[in-house]
Amino acid sequence: MTTLTPILSKNWDRPDSFTLAAYREDGGYQALRTALGMEPDAIVDLVKASGLRGRGGAGFPTGMKWGFLPKDNPNPRYLVVNADESEPGTCKDMPLLLANPHALVEGIAIASYAIKSRNAFVYVRGEVLHVIRRLRHAVAEAYEAGLLGTDILGSGFDLDVVVHSGAGAYICGEETALLDSLEGYRGQPRLKPPFPAVAGLYASPTVVNNVESIASVPSIVANGADWFTSMGTEKSAGFGFFSLSGHVTRPGQYEAPLGVTLRELLDMAGGVRNGHRLKFWTPGGSSTPIFTDAHLDTPLDFESVGAAGSMLGTRALQIFDETTSVVRAVRGWIEFYAHESCGKCTPCREGNFWMAQVLRRIEAGKGTEEDVAKLLDICDNLLGRSFCALGDGATSPVTSAIKYFREEFIAGTHTPAWELFPYQRTTRWSSESVEEDA
Template identity: 70%
Template sequence: MADTAVGATAVDGAGAPLTPVLTRRWAAPESWTLASYRELGGYRALPKALGVEPARVTELVKASGLRGRGGAGFPTGMKWSFLPPFDPAAPTPRYLVINADEGEPGTCKDIPMMMADPHSLIEGAIITSYAINAPFCAIYVRGEALHCLRRLAGAVREATAAGYLGRDILGSGYDLEIVVHAGAGAYICGEETALLDSLEGRRGQPRLKPPFPAVAGLYASPTVVNNVETICSVPPIVLHGADWYRSMGTEKSPGSKIYSLSGHVTRPGQYEAPMGTTLRQLLDSAGGMRDGIPLKFFTPGGSSTPIFTAEHLDVPLSFDDVAAAGSMLGTTALMCFNETVSVPWAVWKWLEFYKHESCGKCTPCREGTGWLVQILHRIVTGDGTAEDLDTLTSAAANIAGRSFCALGDAAATPVLSSFKWFRQEYEDLVTGVTPPLVGDRALGAGTVGTGTSTVGAHR
């Protein structure tokens, strides 16, 4: 595992050396420049890809077993092959759109990647665009990530000047334009169809599917939408081959992965490790839990994934293993909470986020997130009742699977999974066994009545 912030040596779960793949350049001097990228092996995969038919690149990615790193874990090569058969005479072109709108609470892997190594994304975007016969690629970045936007724009300029972008790339006859687009800061635009609407200049709201983006995506044309980490994984696969990539990780989830550790961890940050690494192993590399206070619960893939407890420390963090254990790997945003944290308080804070970020298109999400926040607020301020507990779980269960997109599911998940493992904490708050966590009756509350006290986070 690699503590990429300090460039520590990566090791696999058995303690054997592992050469970092995605983070190998992060600690290099001026790693974001073209000169540094080429010095460390950059743009060596591009001529290799351009030297074969586009379909062979897709087949290679299929054979590697690369799965999407944006959350769903869908096989990348298969997603590319969903595009209609390529026809040079088709009235509409194909597009590649890169989802860099990283907004899931706890997720912080793509922005460091684009800051430290933007050319790996550019090279991956060129190869992917070539594989799907796309003459245009858009990289959609959160507007708040200003430094990231500047780094990417600079990388595009450098790549263009060096002949890696533009017309007749490296004499191959292939043309490609890449545009870096700044989003407007909406969580909903992490959903691929809402991102496409925003990219087209409309309000970011999810589209009805089908048709899927592979058929009618950007400007109603065949489109592939991939995550930043997914695209950055393509050049190493082209350079070293599918068997090399499959030598890391698990059979069904091959390759390496960037795990984002945050919360009550001694050394939070980005850790690259093979897919299937456990949280226990990651915590060993991160110095364990802060102040020696034991782990209570954690999210395997951000706040929209069902929470795990200390019982799940040894669950392999791969797509299938985490699903079998009852959650989702998501974006591998491992938010770790120690035993001082109140679960209802944490869930309430997450729900406030989802309520704020709901686009308002559908009733279950627009109204339901508000209901959940109101009920949770009553519970954490000591005004809840036993009936509120039943209403809370009933409302969450009725939102899940009934909203227009997955945001409604994301809001329901923390409630339902926390009741599975920590229902007693909710009951103790409504019966008075646990004093109110926030509000004017909360013991030691720092801000009366506002629910903003940091003391309120603890039992």
């Protein structure tokens, strides 16, 4: 596999790709017209048949999630799009919203019609003001063109879409914390059950989907389930963004079928930066167990990555070469999780705080061998015992880093990380980088 599948990113090189006119030139909103001529349940069945799985990290079948809404609940139904992208290393939804926001708007209209919702919300991370402005502009264009609002395309279907900016909390990427925040409360995860499908936004049936998941729906309606399943693998169908960042020659978004390998992606991205070699990488952001160069040929689909000991997550491929201290990288991630913990449960609140202290000590060369055991003990008390997945995810980089690079943690008992791995400043002037001592 050496080719990409530019579908959502097809027109990103157009200066006006974000406009309604440019989107319609390439057939935009034809899928909405098609969907409005179908029965809502038929669209749900189509998405189920396509095998589309949630692109936000968990990989839950999208059509199945839509089908969970109770048919006998008299309350209104809501669609909520999770655009609170804040996992360290994850950077796929924001570029998509900047370059092709109408793919999401059309997907929202189709998904809302399918689940019989007349109100949809997009929860966007508050710091990305430029993204919020562009998305609101796209929604305004859609309203003006009769693609949102009352009697969409003369179908009798009404839909209102609200773009809501959050206050910048990583925990609000968790769907129930997002719903609390959307209702005006402090963003903290809810006890489940009940699940959002039964009692979500305003205690009503709610579907919460990732940006990329919803933006993929129009192409499925336009081209059919067989077209979508022709890409990817048997259980991980379709295409997705693979976000390469870090020590790679050409970082960026690579839209490819699920099942592509990092070796193939690196070949397309020019490889690890000139003069260096791959040391470790994350397959799905910092909350997934790290991989090493031994995993270069692991197919990047949900099943293969899971069988290899990690998670596909958000396909945020952070690439680190041999100049990087694993201890330093993990310490930075854990400080982030300690800062972003909502504090609702003790294992996460205390566990991340104390792991950060221990990691700082090891990074400074003042650790002990007991500190390594202490980290694993904290992870053992955190995994499966926190209120939501934030705590579980925080253990992943620690346990996997000790598994593959225990010697670096042991070295932290006598030598600081900045001596073992001196800081470097990298200036990117072209495809090659120039390194200078900091």
